[in-house]
Amino acid sequence: MAVTAMPRARFSEAEWRTRVDLAACYRLIDLFGWSDLINTRTTARIPGPAEHFLINRFGMLYDEVTASSLIKIDSEGNNVEPSDEPVNRGGFTLPAVVHRARPDVACCIHTHTVAGCAVSMQKDGLLPLNQHALQVIGDIAYHDYEGTGRSDGERSRFLADFGDKHIMVLRNHGLFVIGRTIAEAFIATTGWSGPARCSWPFSNPVRRSIR
Amino acid sequence: MAVTAMPRARFSEAEWRTRVDLAACYRLIDLFGWSDLINTRTTARIPGPAEHFLINRFGMLYDEVTASSLIKIDSEGNNVEPSDEPVNRGGFTLPAVVHRARPDVACCIHTHTVAGCAVSMQKDGLLPLNQHALQVIGDIAYHDYEGTGRSDGERSRFLADFGDKHIMVLRNHGLFVIGRTIAEAFIATTGWSGPARCSWPFSNPVRRSIR
Amino acid sequence: MAVTAMPRARFSEAEWRTRVDLAACYRLIDLFGWSDLINTRTTARIPGPAEHFLINRFGMLYDEVTASSLIKIDSEGNNVEPSDEPVNRGGFTLPAVVHRARPDVACCIHTHTVAGCAVSMQKDGLLPLNQHALQVIGDIAYHDYEGTGRSDGERSRFLADFGDKHIMVLRNHGLFVIGRTIAEAFIATTGWSGPARCSWPFSNPVRRSIR
């Protein structure tokens, strides 16, 4: 798409607003130092009757994402419009589980920060050691690591583990946060980040079997 | 207020100097990496017979604060002048306790740095392990965490715990520093920051009851 | 060489592409914070029948390296073209061992990052504590520290320890990564960096004899 194109005209007002907010979210994640090259993703639901979602173009760094470059996909990760843009369908697996099962979830943010990964490696997870932690600790779920392949069985366990929480610690992996708006998911990620950074050196990790 | 307004004309010389110093203090806190988005605050007393104070406009980031944007409030957190600017009255609770009880205190700086929070989570607090620590350790008070609601009883205990010290470790929370001038409070915060950064990985935290 | 020279004309297309990629690799290593002044190096094989390699000019910082400033050497570290540019022949010792023995290796990246050195100081090396670690842990070799002098015996042990892995932890020293392309070696270094940063504070180092 040429720089001189007028992308906004191609989208409904609702889709355009979602694109702008989601692109801003990618940029903020980069600004806060939470990105991991191309290895995580943030997805958002486009309001409306169709089950359409936005995701970053595979291979694009977080500080490169723009409103227009986001790709519209259905709940299976297929391109909605004819496109030769690459989609990270494997990366959409986990967000898709949540987006399909919970229409109230507008946004999924998945991160691999050093502090977040380190707390995810600790047997006790985030401890209630300070006020920052108290603000999020009641909203944290945990999901055990089952390997990189996602089976149907794991999808069910993942949703069950989530329950009604917004912050999911993917044990020995990272963080997965959901929100009813993009802003809510971002704020929850921020709320997790503070206590994680204070706490991560304090506990001992547990060596877990990977089978 | 328009950018072209001449704000200084609206203020007494004493108030204007306090505004400039306090805004500089907000900017320095940001520059030193001690800010926590909109979650802490710094307040200053305006010299003069009236019990008036300055606080940041709620929602403004530390690197956005200007001398003119600071809001004048009384010791209850009410706007002194007609204004629709939002005031973080909950955030003024703790500074108000100090400002009302101790006219000698010109400035309260409250921070949530990673090192400061981490030391606040340690049973022994700051240990006398190096020369930096010796320079402040005699001036440090500790106040146990009692939850997010501030009762009258806690206000009394908070003042009693402070005694004649300038640096208060809010256990399992963060730091609260006072000074007879804005500069003094800033320097004391700096003096705490060095030993906290050297020391925080060394002690074990204690899990505290939050009731 | 004057700035106005047209360096590309002096090189074959294959050499020029290797120069551009290797210089980009030096710049990326600097950008990611993995450089250590002039104390490590990255080398690349120039495709073709001759056993020629590129290395940085000794004394040049990583953010100063350019495609044209790289020096062409043979497998003994001798300048291939008449030149008074200094070559770090001692620094080429270890890469030379790999480049001579394994024609499939196009690039060697040697780093001394804080996290990488710290993990190299730990008895158990990198632990399988998170998904990042799982992505590289099967591709990691370990070589015990034998001192700064490199004997013929050590060269054999170094190659034997490497086996068919791409990531070598030089115990009590740092990291040595190889790839069939410059990009592959860089990506493997990136893949190591994440779990190393999450893991390094968790294990206890072991004091090793240096004889």
Next chain:
Amino acid sequence: MAVTAMPRARFSEAEWRTRVDLAACYRLIDLFGWSDLINTRTTARIPGPAEHFLINRFGMLYDEVTASSLIKIDSEGNNVEPSDEPVNRGGFTLPAVVHRARPDVACCIHTHTVAGCAVSMQKDGLLPLNQHALQVIGDIAYHDYEGTGRSDGERSRFLADFGDKHIMVLRNHGLFVIGRTIAEAFIATTGWSGPARCSWPFSNPVRRSIR
């Protein structure tokens, strides 16, 4: 001194070169993140028969120091030329001990880095855990902390503890490095910095009596 003055004309060639190198050293210390506001100092001997030294103007930050702003003092810390520039005589105490006793020492660098302070707080000091450490460990001396007042007795013990080493760990305080040139002292500080940053989280500090 006005910006338009030609400071160089006021100085001998030897003094001017020392000024330029020492100012560069201050700037590099700031660039490497080793400065501590106005709380440390670096001093250099001006070559020549007179026992004259250069020190930063008290109150100037490291990134503000210029060749012309450095102050010329004698071995007692007195201004050599009529000047109303403030000299940190207390801060010159320790460098003066070395400069007077050892004419071979051209430069003293005193720092309070987080990693350096943290290692200084550890009973065993820097451990021989990696190659970086091996490069400096034979050149490290230790001096126990005796408080902030420097007695004649301590000066003797300080020199005796230094022996013929270049890197002095001031226990529970920081680092003091000397060199026969400004560059040598800077390189030695760099050589210490790497292993200190790798090692500081690994050992347990010891609580020392401060009397």
